[in-house]
Amino acid sequence: MNLGKELHYQYRSLRLVRGFLTGRFINCNLQITYRCNFKCQICDFWKREHNPAEELSLDDIRTIGRKLNEFGTIIISLAGGEPLIRDDLCDIITVLNATGHFPILITNGWYVNETVARDILKAGLQEISVSVDYIDPARHDSQRGCPGSWGRAVNALELFQKNRPDRRNRVHMISVLMDDNLEDVEALIKLSREIGVTYMINLHSWNRGAKARRLPDKSVTRHLLDLKRKYPEFVTLTSYIENLDQAILQGGVGDCRTGRLLMNIDNCGNVARCTERLDEPVGNILKEDIHELRRRLWNVCDTQPCAQCWTSCRGFAESMTKAPRWRQYKEFLHSVKPR
Numbered sequence: 538m539n540l541g542k543e544l545h546y547q548y549r550s551l552r553l554v555r556g557f558l559t560g561r562f563i564n565c566n567l568q569i570t571y572r573c574n575f576k577c578q579i580c581d582f583w584k585r586e587h588n589p590a591e592e593l594s595l596d597d598i599r600t601i602g603r604k605l606n607e608f609g610t611i612i613i614s615l616a617g618g619e620p621l622i623r624d625d626l627c628d629i630i631t632v633l634n635a636t637g638h639f640p641i642l643i644t645n646g647w648y649v650n651e652t653v654a655r656d657i658l659k660a661g662l663q664e665i666s667v668s669v670d671y672i673d674p675a676r677h678d679s680q681r682g683c684p685g686s687w688g689r690a691v692n693a694l695e696l697f698q699k700n701r702p703d704r705r706n707r708v709h710m711i712s713v714l715m716d717d718n719l720e721d722v723e724a725l726i727k728l729s730r731e732i733g734v735t736y737m738i739n740l741h742s743w744n745r746g747a748k749a750r751r752l753p754d755k756s757v758t759r760h761l762l763d764l765k766r767k768y769p770e771f772v773t774l775t776s777y778i779e780n781l782d783q784a785i786l787q788g789g790v791g792d793c794r795t796g797r798l799l800m801n802i803d804n805c806g807n808v809a810r811c812t813e814r815l816d817e818p819v820g821n822i823l824k825e826d827i828h829e830l831r832r833r834l835w836n837v838c839d840t841q842p843c844a845q846c847w848t849s850c851r852g853f854a855e856s857m858t859k860a861p862r863w864r865q866y867k868e869f870l871h872s873v874k875p876r
């Protein structure tokens with residue numbers, strides 16, 4: 538890494554740590570597209586037609602990067618839809634990096650080949666996660682509505698890991714924890730270990746659209762904490778895992794801080810507190826003052842308490858600002874350390 542890039546990395550890291558310490562915005566989910574080539578049972582985005590002409594342009598994304606920079610360095614999760622569908626993805630990553638943020642990305646892995654893997658990491662992507670929900674390829678393909686998707690996802694993990702320009706670039710396998718895959722988690726962690734990547738989970742959320750509730754029907758925390766102790770590759774934060782039983786058995790985790798620590802920006806620039814509440818935007822980042830939007834987000838957070846989900850983006854942001862901080866910081870450093 539050259540000196541300029543190294544200084545930029547250190548500068549952004551310090552500003553991110555300041556965000557952790559002062560309880561500022563830490564992450565932002567940015568839907569750069571809702572288009573997708575899959576038809577997952579657990580997701581609704583593919584059910585509607587989405588016009589690419591209505592999506593944020595590169596200039597829009599530069600404006601968003603600059604406006605968000607007023608709050609500090611933010612982890613911007615390029616989401617979707619399937620983000621690799623955008624053919625200007627490398628430019629998007631470069632722009633968000635240049636405006637002072639850490640762009641990360643979640644993908645179904647379908648469009649990844651050697652060139653794509655190399656180019657998007659070189660463009661400045663800090664971290665990439667590939668979704669794999671089951672150890673059995675047929676079950677994954679069936680959930681994802683796309684034959685061959687498991688093989689392409691595993692291949693994508695291998696290509697990303699092999700093409701990292703820097704040992705600090707993180708590659709994760711990520712699974713949605715549902716009613717029928719708790720028993721797969723250990724095998725998925727072992728597969729991650731074989732590939733050389735780390736492993737994370739995200740609890741199923743049934744808020745997006747009109748989906749069936751597909752949470753596990755029993756307590757999971759003890760089993761997952763045992764796996765975390767056994768496998769250092771399992772990098773989901775302990776405090777996230779500790780709250781899973783409450784989310785599953787009591788129907789939610791209260792005192793949600795999205796709106797203060799996290800926001801969602803959709804494919805047209807509409808700002809909402811989280812991905813589960815896309816239909817309740819507080820305004821549009823391209824048209825309105827960012828500080829006014831923050832005021833509205835804070836207000837929503839304070840006046841409309843919500844406990845309806847325990848998604849990993851919410852769990853991460855809250856964990857990093859809550860006690861015991863030393864434990865979360867130690868685990869976060871372990872998850873991002875050079876490998």
Ligand SMILES: C[S@@+](CC[C@H](N)C(=O)[O-])C[C@H]1O[C@@H](n2cnc3c(N)ncnc32)[C@H](O)[C@@H]1O
Nearest residue numbers: 579580617618619643644645668713740741742
């Ligand atoms: C919406 S997808 C976008 C990225 C990409 N298309 C993918 O599937 O990896 C982001 C993440 O949310 C997960 N996801 C989809 N539906 C979900 C749900 N109902 N609850 C929790 N996570 C969900 C996906 O598996 C993926 O890991």
Ligand code: SF4
Nearest residue numbers: 573575577580618645
């Ligand atoms: S691949 Fe991702 S965006 Fe596409 S349908 Fe599945 S979860 Fe939704």
Ligand code: SF4
Nearest residue numbers: 793811813843845846
């Ligand atoms: S608990 Fe928080 S993240 Fe979940 S739906 Fe409610 S506001 Fe959104």
